Amino acid sequence: MNQTVRPRIVASACPHDCPSTCALEVEVFDRHTIGRVRGAEDNAYTAGVICAKVARYAERVHHPDRLMQPLRRVGAKGSGQFAPISWDDALDLVAEQFIRAEQAHGSEAVWPYYYAGTMGFVMRDGINRLRHAKKYSGFHSTICVNPAWTGFIAGTGKLAGTDPREMAKSDLVVIWGTNAVNTQVNVMTHATRARKERGAKIVAVDIYMNGTMRQADLPVLIRPGTDGALACAVMHCLFRDGKADWDYLNRYTDAPRELAEHLRTRDPEWASRITGCPTATIEAFARLVGETKRAYFRLGYGFSRSRNGVANMHAASCIAAVTGAWRYEGGGAFHHNDAIFHLDKSLIEGKDAADPSIRMLDQSRIGAILTGDKDALRGGPPVTAMLIQNTNPVAVAPEQDAVKRGFARDDLFVCVHEQFMTDTAQVADVVLPATMFVEHDDIYLAGGSQYLLLGPKLIEPPGECRSNHDVICALARRLGAEHPGFAMTPRQLIDLTLQKSGWGTLAELEANRWIDCQPDFATAHYLDGFAYPDGKFRFKPDWPTVPFGRAHCTVRSAMPSLPDHWEVIEEADSEHPFRLATSPARGFLNSSFTETPTSLAKEGRPEVMIHPDDAAPLAIADGDAVTLGNRRGAVRLHARLFDGVRRGVLIAESLWPNKAYADGRGINTLTGADPIAPFGGAAFHDNKVWLKKQTN
Numbered sequence: 263m264n265q266t267v268r269p270r271i272v273a274s275a276c277p278h279d280c281p282s283t284c285a286l287e288v289e290v291f292d293r294h295t296i297g298r299v300r301g302a303e304d305n306a307y308t309a310g311v312i313c314a315k316v317a318r319y320a321e322r323v324h325h326p327d328r329l330m331q332p333l334r335r336v337g338a339k340g341s342g343q344f345a346p347i348s349w350d351d352a353l354d355l356v357a358e359q360f361i362r363a364e365q366a367h368g369s370e371a372v373w374p375y376y377y378a379g380t381m382g383f384v385m386r387d388g389i390n391r392l393r394h395a396k397k398y399s400g401f402h403s404t405i406c407v408n409p410a411w412t413g414f415i416a417g418t419g420k421l422a423g424t425d426p427r428e429m430a431k432s433d434l435v436v437i438w439g440t441n442a443v444n445t446q447v448n449v450m451t452h453a454t455r456a457r458k459e460r461g462a463k464i465v466a467v468d469i470y471m472n473g474t475m476r477q478a479d480l481p482v483l484i485r486p487g488t489d490g491a492l493a494c495a496v497m498h499c500l501f502r503d504g505k506a507d508w509d510y511l512n513r514y515t516d517a518p519r520e521l522a523e524h525l526r527t528r529d530p531e532w533a534s535r536i537t538g539c540p541t542a543t544i545e546a547f548a549r550l551v552g553e554t555k556r557a558y559f560r561l562g563y564g565f566s567r568s569r570n571g572v573a574n575m576h577a578a579s580c581i582a583a584v585t586g587a588w589r590y591e592g593g594g595a596f597h598h599n600d601a602i603f604h605l606d607k608s609l610i611e612g613k614d615a616a617d618p619s620i621r622m623l624d625q626s627r628i629g630a631i632l633t634g635d636k637d638a639l640r641g642g643p644p645v646t647a648m649l650i651q652n653t654n655p656v657a658v659a660p661e662q663d664a665v666k667r668g669f670a671r672d673d674l675f676v677c678v679h680e681q682f683m684t685d686t687a688q689v690a691d692v693v694l695p696a697t698m699f700v701e702h703d704d705i706y707l708a709g710g711s712q713y714l715l716l717g718p719k720l721i722e723p724p725g726e727c728r729s730n731h732d733v734i735c736a737l738a739r740r741l742g743a744e745h746p747g748f749a750m751t752p753r754q755l756i757d758l759t760l761q762k763s764g765w766g767t768l769a770e771l772e773a774n775r776w777i778d779c780q781p782d783f784a785t786a787h788y789l790d791g792f793a794y795p796d797g798k799f800r801f802k803p804d805w806p807t808v809p810f811g812r813a814h815c816t817v818r819s820a821m822p823s824l825p826d827h828w829e830v831i832e833e834a835d836s837e838h839p840f841r842l843a844t845s846p847a848r849g850f851l852n853s854s855f856t857e858t859p860t861s862l863a864k865e866g867r868p869e870v871m872i873h874p875d876d877a878a879p880l881a882i883a884d885g886d887a888v889t890l891g892n893r894r895g896a897v898r899l900h901a902r903l904f905d906g907v908r909r910g911v912l913i914a915e916s917l918w919p920n921k922a923y924a925d926g927r928g929i930n931t932l933t934g935a936d937p938i939a940p941f942g943g944a945a946f947h948d949n950k951v952w953l954k955k956q957t958n
């Protein structure tokens with residue numbers, strides 16, 4: 263890279279699966295080279311701050327290990343033996359295998375599988391156009407947002423809340439179940455601004471003393487899966503101490519007297535027994551909430567990744583309705599802003615070609631699906647061909663042993679379109695090299711704020727890398743799939759999508775870099791009523807009819823009718839005395855960035871944090887090799903003694919590639935794929951395990 267050349271600074275957007283979706287400024291040296299990446303100062307949410315891993319993105323774009331040419335497997339499945347192949351031959355081979363699968367078992371035998379390796383709509387969701395046009399099996403996207411979104415929507419009726427920038431105008435910011443320091447640094451920007459400029463207090467609720475908890479004025483340390491109990495006790499105190507806003511409750515909520523009565527027995531002593539958090543801390547938290555009108559509840563994803571996660575999210579979201587914090591600037595609750603963007607993606611996704619009779623397969627249950635579980639296959643044919651873009655299920659999906667067994671099937675053909683040789687690419691039959699965000703055009707939504715942003719193509723792709731859109735269109739031609747979107751460029755798709763959505767044109771977005779989609783104050787604070795027909799916040803949601811738009815399959819479970827501690831988590835038992843959570847590491851983002859040298863150097867090696875008082879009886883010392891196990895399998899990693907967890911809780915920050923573990927079995931060997939009620943999801947932080955020191 264020629265650092266003496268003065269770079270152009272070009273606007274872009276972060277493509278990664280992080281709620282912030284930062285507005286970026288990228289140094290571009292020439293048609294092939296980027297330099298540093300910064301946050302846009304004049305974007306009111308990014309405010310010039312981005313995380314370190316994206317600031318050094320040149321490391322990723324110009325990484326020597328990037329896939330540069332199509333590859334065909336030449337050794338046994340999973341052997342990692344590949345040979346170069348031309349693009350035409352690779353695409354012909356994929357099309358031939360898809361046609362063969364369709365002829366043998368019907369179109370549902372092909373399962374296009376994707377996720378959020380890029381959050382750009384054209385490159386992420388265009389795969390759905392192919393699957394609709396060809397009637398391939400549908401993709402029920404469950405692995406991330408379902409529990410959190412359902413829990414929040416249950417109360418408000420839609421997924422939107424107080425402007426995230428209002429955190430800076432709060433007197434109390436409650437950061438609940440998200441380690442923002444690791445996963446969305448901008449939350450800290452606005453929360454700490456409130457502290458600096460207004461003397462606001464920051465409360466963090468989490469399961470270990472992570473970076474966010476350490477920055478809080480009041481860290482509330484609880485056991486995994488007990489957030490519902492904590493929320494109930496806080497609300498108990500609010501009603502008990504006369505801090506509930508009855509005028510607000512009577513006007514804006516559905517069942518306040520029933521809630522108050524129900525909470526009489528959910529006092530701090532009760533919650534302390536469940537959460538492990540001292541009653542004095544719960545009382546102090548409740549006092550702060552009760553005494554602060556401008557209290558902002560920033561509710562994260564982490565605490566929803568539990569079998570009772572939907573109920574926990576709903577319970578936490580209820581607190582602001584009890585105090586009436588929604589009335590005030592800097593008050594209320596926020597999780598994600600999906601509902602404000604009303605983006606019409608029908609052209610990108612080919613929704614007009616969708617056939618509702620085609621089965622939807624649960625993304626999180628890929629292990630069961632590929633190993634032939636009839637229930638997971640929904641009574642349909644086996645999956646015998648897959649195209650995988652933007653995701654790495656062999657590392658990130660739960661029940662990893664089953665996932666690996668599935669991918670090892672000789673009768674399964676897999677094409678992986680990727681940037682690096684991931685765990686999933688390793689087990690593919692054909693590997694295609696993919697572009698990165700600076701090498702193609704796309705648009706992005708910042709669900710953690712309120713911006714719609716453009717990420718234009720800034721440099722040429724290296725080697726023979728092609729974009730997801732190019733691959734989808736090239737396969738469509740070979741497969742005889744018809745849809746107008748296959749004949750369009752990404753820029754045409756973006757322009758028409760913006761126009762159909764009422765957000766102007768691509769030329770306007772290009773000129774303005776982003777669109778601030780924030781609704782007015784009264785709308786964002788639900789001052790004209792919540793998004794249910796009667797305008798009332800639901801303390802008592804009707805779970806099966808919660809208006810979550812992706813409810814393709816319903817888990818039949820009797821969920822609590824009012825906020826509560828729902829006892830469906832994998833509780834520790836005599837065989838499995840510990841509860842394990844797989845929280846996100848700062849240097850990685852899911853399995854992305856596990857290839858960049860600075861992230862690897864920072865994260866070191868796979869470790870599990872253990873309370874010293876739990877380690878001592880097992881003769882485990884700091885740095886010892888240990889094994890974690892449960893009925894799903896066993897994982898070997900190293901112990902880190904850490905007193906910032908409750909006794910009996912283990913934290914393994916992830917997500918490392920499987921090869922980083924002694925025997926190639928990654929942390930998701932231990933996580934379960936049984937769906938979270940009511941609409942599916944994976945309980946990544948809800949695992950009972952045993953722990954042993956390795957003796958050899």
Ligand code: SF4
Binds near residue numbers: 277280313445446447
């Ligand atoms: S904080 Fe999130 S959105 Fe911002 S640059 Fe980092 S990964 Fe991207």
